[in-house]
Every structure is written in structure tokens, then in C-alpha cells.
Amino acid sequence: MSEPPGVVCRECPDRAFVNVRGDVGDPRLRDAVAQVAGVDLPREPGTWNQADRSRAYWLGPDEWLLVVEGDDGLEVEGRLRSALDGHFSVVDVTGTQVHKELSGPDVGKVLQKSSPYDFHPRHFPPGRCAQTVFAKATALVAAREDGAFDIVFRRSYADYFMRWLADAAAEYGYRLD
Amino acid sequence: MFRIHCPHCREARSEEEFSYAGEAHIPRPVDPSSLSDSEWGEYLHTRTNPRGPHREMWVHTAGCRRYFNVLRDTVSYKILAVYPVGEMPPEQGEA
Numbered sequence A: 001m002s003e004p005p006g007v008v009c010r011e012c013p014d015r016a017f018v019n020v021r022g023d024v025g026d027p028r029l030r031d032a033v034a035q036v037a038g039v040d041l042p043r044e045p046g047t048w049n050q051a052d053r054s055r056a057y058w059l060g061p062d063e064w065l066l067v068v069e070g071d072d073g074l075e076v077e078g079r080l081r082s083a084l085d086g087h088f089s090v091v092d093v094t095g096t097q098v099h100k101e102l103s104g105p106d107v108g109k110v111l112q113k114s115s116p117y118d119f120h121p122r123h124f125p126p127g128r129c130a131q132t133v134f135a136k137a138t139a140l141v142a143a144r145e146d147g148a149f150d151i152v153f154r155r156s157y158a159d160y161f162m163r164w165l166a167d168a169a170a171e172y173g174y175r176l177d
Numbered sequence B: 001m002f003r004i005h006c007p008h009c010r011e012a013r014s015e016e017e018f019s020y021a022g023e024a025h026i027p028r029p030v031d032p033s034s035l036s037d038s039e040w041g042e043y044l045h046t047r048t049n050p051r052g053p054h055r056e057m058w059v060h061t062a063g064c065r066r067y068f069n070v071l072r073d074t075v076s077y078k079i080l081a082v083y084p085v086g087e088m089p090p091e092q093g094e095a
Helices: A027-037 A073-083 A107-114 A155-172 B037-045
Strands: A007-011 A015-022 A048-051 A054-060 A063-069 A088-092 A097-103 A129-134 A137-143 A149-154 A174-176 B003-006 B011-014 B019-023 B053-059 B067-073 B079-083
Touching: A007 A155, A015 A027, A015 A073, A015 A097, A027 A054, A027 A063, A027 A073, A054 A129, A054 A137, A073 A088, A097 A107, A097 A155, A107 A155, A129 A149, A137 A155, A149 A155, A155 A174, B003 B079
Parallel strands: A007 A174
Antiparallel strands: A007 A097, A015 A063, A015 A088, A048 A054, A054 A063, A097 A149, A129 A137, A137 A149, B003 B011, B019 B053, B053 B067, B067 B079
16 A cells, blocks of 8 residues: 555546637637647647647648647537637537546556557657557547646547556556546 | 558547548549449449559548548558548559
């Protein structure tokens, strides 16, 4: 009981997830997101921005995942729709997403075991995010300033994913908060 | 196992993340109903199957989910070029 766990997984509940698509060159899109969620859409591939309670993850050249803590997905979608004008897509995907935070000294090894992607800090420093193959399924992984990782995956994989993580992290000591 | 450079994510990713999407540059006939069975069959099934450089489509399934074109040598498996959908490959080794 005395050994500190090598990997800690924490649930991040109570978040709104909204998928946003549109032309990043269109200032109306960027302004609307900044106004509603208070975060800038990242333009650089594979990066994410955080501001206050909001995060914006780059998913593709015209697609982002917006995560707002303590908010309701449908309401965020509604506010974005009212603020937006032109050609865009805004979809509340809260019901399909699970957000976990992985931390601990051995978290890198568990990521390495789970994915072909190179999550080493020299390649994947804080501020980077990537959608990739994870545990033979897919997940969005983001590197944070504090050395922890945010992992977003589909709710339908949740049971399988949590079992995979518990198994992969068992040898380092695993704690689920 | 390939390492494929995704032009949208702008980095090389493992082949596991991608799916092959068939030969590139096969335009869908403008008016399919005016085609004979053999012409339609030609469009659906006939492929060039070259020995050497092959122009093909790939999709970054587990990543950004976007399509792009690849010029790949079917003998050496070497990827000669990656270029956007709607463009023709760079001059080298025209298939």
C-alpha cells in the first residue's frame, strides 16, 4: 500500500463536447468560438489550446473538438449556432465521448504500449494532440503542461479501454480515482 | 509496415492508422445510365495494376479522417510522393 502508483487515471466528468467544422480562414468562425467558449481554434495541425475552462483540439484541417468544463453540450451548441454565420457545422457530441486524465511517472510507458504513435516529450511536447490508434481502437491524446495526458475516446469503448489501461498499467502500480 | 506522411497532419504516421482506398484518378462517369454494361463494368472493376509506380488513394482513418493521394512503387513499396486529392502527382515516375 505504501508504493505510490506509477500510473493514475482520473475521470474528468461534467464536460461539454462539441465538434466544430468550418473554414479556419473565416474570421467569423474563430470569433464565434472565441466569444462562446473563450478559446482560440488552433490552426497548427496536432495542437490544442486551453483557456480558462475550455479546450480546443485540432482534429483535422477544418475540424476541432471543443471541450468546456461544467457546461452543457446542447447549450454550447446552441450558443455557437446563434453566434455563427455562414458555412459551418456544430454538433454536440457529449454523449459519445469519455474524457480521462492519465498521470504518474510511468504514464509514458503505458502510452507506448498502447499505441504506435511516438508520445515521447521530444516529439510530443505539451500543447500537442493526436488522434491515433490506441489499444487497437482510436483515441485523441493530448499532452499537458503538468506532464499528464488527456485522453478522449468513444463511450462505447469505455469498458474495454478501462480494462486495457488497468492491465497495461498493472506492472507499474495503477490507481483509478 | 509503412510510415506514411499525412499531408493534413503534416507528420509521418504508422500504416495502422490508415486505410487503402483504391486506385486514384478514376473519375465517376457523368451519366452512368447512358453507359453500356461493359462500360460500367470497366469503370467499376478494371484497374491498371501496374508493376512500378502506382497512384493510389489513402485515408487517415484513425487520425484526421481525410483522404489524400500516394504515388507508390508496387515493386519496392517505396512511397515516391504524397499529394492532395484533386492534383496530379509530381513528374517523377508517371504511372
